[in-house]
Amino acid sequence: MNISLQNVDKVSAVLTAQIEKADYQAQVDKSLKTLRQRVNMPGFRKGMVPMGLIKKQYGTSVLIEEVDKLLQEKVGEYIRDNKVNMLGTPLPKENNVNFATDENFEFSFDIALAPEFDLALSKEDTIDYYDINVTDEMVEQQVKMYTQRTAKYEKVEEYQDNDLLKGLLAELDENGNTKEGGVQVEGAVMMPSYMKNDEQKAIFNGVKVNTVLVFNPAAAFDNNEAELASLLKVKKEEVANHKGNFSFQIEEITRMIPGDLNQELFDQVLGEGKAHTEEEFRAQIKEVIAGQFAADADYKFLIDVRNYAMNKVGKLEFADELMKRIMLDNNKDKGEEFVSQNYDKSIEELTWHLIKEKLVAANSIKVEQSDISDMAKEATRAQFAQYGMINVPDELLENYSKEMLKKRESVEALVNRVIETKLANVLKEQVTLNHKAVSAEEFNQMFQ
Template identity: 85%
Template sequence: MNISLQNVDKVSAVLTVQIEKADYQEKVEKTLKKLRQNVNMPGFRKGMVPMTLLKKQYGTSVLVEEVDKLMQEKVNEYIRENKVDMLGAPLPKESNVDFANDENFEFSFDIALAPEFTVDLSAADTIDYYDINVTDEMVDQQVKLYTQRTAKYEKVEDYQDNDLLKGLLAELDENGNTKEGGIQVEGAVMMPTYMKNDDQKAVFNGAKVNTVLVFNPSVAFDNNEAELSSLLKIKKEEVGAHTGNFSFQIEEITRMIPGDLNQELFDLVLGEGKAHSEEEFRAQIKETIAKQYEADSDYKFLIDVRSYVSGKIGKLQFADELMKRIMLENNKDKGEEFVSEHYEKSLEELTWHLIKEKLVAANGIKIEQADINEMAKEATRAQFAQYGMINVPDELLDNYSKEMLKKRESVEALVNRAVESKLAEALKAQVTLNHKAVSAEEFNKMFE
């Protein structure tokens, strides 16, 4: 077997494979012998079909299969050993191969090559890095969430903002009387705080247990079908038929009393003995928020690195016709129009992929299984943190992360995150960072 690669230009080549009978004969004979043991053919016992008859019926199909397997194996081996920087898969050129009559075969493939370029980053390169300010308000909000999780609920006699009301809801007619055949909901639950209309919300100010109030749910909740159907216990499509006033007899008023900022809460949130005062507790909450924001800042930093380096190296040359054929091959169900519409965008993504590969190689970044495991833990920890759970036991983190690692798509995403995390750290130490302090709101607007 002979394999050769001939460059057409800097970004494309033709790979030629020449296969002789000696390359495949033994494999074909072995496959036919194995087939003979199992094939059933009228007039012959199993395993006793004459080889000449077997070859006549199955020889060509076996030959095609074995030549194809051999060719794929050797082509992949050639590309790997010769470090051919190929984009996509080899695209077969038209051939006049006659498997029924020829013994020697020649196949040719079009190869799209990655463009050659260099990426050099140093302290001479300045790139923005956004430091997100963690404000006292953010800490206050997070602390409030923790105290709410340890809150107690008390029955009270008079209504205040954020209290929960429970009572009898009854539809009224145009004269203000209970409507005959109208809606009545026993044990209806409401929080006037969430009403959209301030005038309707004000109806409940200072209300007491056993008070009967009149309000308009449709106006109060701005005709929101989901909220009204839930409150009135009717289907969404029926909401429009009940836009009048309702009476509400208050039977219970429940108030949430936030938990105390004490050692019990500190230990519950952070772990035993991690904080001994409100000041220490708030400092660690601030540190946790800052760490979460650091990951966001690194993500934005890599976006800016992408833009900076892409501008520095300029537009790369690709074998456009070959690349479009490869893209079409990978999107057969979407057709040429899809390829034409998305081609330039796909090249932008491919360019960043190639840049990132060079940066990863230049910085000696490698991802081990331990990195993937740790990233799975971090992802799990971040999920719990969204619900205010910071002090999550390692055993629970391990269980959740192991489940994550069972899914192939999750592992691929974790590998990519691990690569980008290490790359961000390496590049932050390599270039000059132009630190810019921004608020969370200003930072989020950058992605709008």
């Protein structure tokens, strides 16, 4: 079998494969013999059908199948062995082949080639790097969350902000009397601190157990159908029928008393013996938040590297018509309109992919199995951290990460994260960083 590649221009080529009878005949004969053992044909015992009949009935289809398999195998080998920097897959040209009569075949394919370009980053290249400030307020919010987890709940006599109220809720008529047939909810529970209307919220200031007050739920909760339906125990579509005042007889007031900042809490959150004082505890919480921000900063850094590198490389040349054919071949169900609308964005993503590949190769970045396993654990740890769970046992991390590694799409995402993490670390040392201190709010606005 002879395979050759002829460049049409810098970004496209034609691959030609010439197949002779000697290349495929042995495998075709083997497949026909195997088929003969399975074929049932009237007048013949199974496995005893004459080979002539087998060839007559199945010979062409077996030939097509074996030639196709041979073609895919050898073309793939040629591309790998000759390091053809191909984009997409080979697209068959219109080949004049007759399997019923010919013994030798020639197939041609259009090949899209990746454009050649140079890119090197050094200290002469300056790229922004955003250092996100960890404020005392952030630390306080995190500490407050931990103390709320170990909170106790006490029954009190007088309402304060953030207390929970429980009582009898009754709909009133226009005269302020209990409405006949109106909504009544026993054991209704609410937190006035969640009310959107300050005037309605103020009605509850300093109220005591057994107090009966009048307020307007629709005004208090800004006509939020979901909240009102939950409070009044009616369907969302019925909420509009209950816009008036309600009486509320307070039967119970419950207050959350945050847990103490003590050694038990420190050990529970951080692990045994990691902190012994409130100052040490807060310092480590600050480090955890800073670590989460560092990952976000690296993500933004790579976005800026992408923009910087793409501007430095400039617009790359692609075999546009051929690339559109490849895109259409991969999205047959979506059609030409989809290709037309998404081609430019696809080329932009492909350009970054090629740039990233070049940077990865230039810096000899490799991905080992241990890297993937470690990243799975870090991803799991980060998921727990979002819910304030810092001290997660290694066994639990191991179990969760193993489940993640069972899914192919998860493994692909982890491999990409490993590559990007290693690339960010290398490039931070390679280029000049223009450090910019920003607040979390300012940083988040960059993604809006």
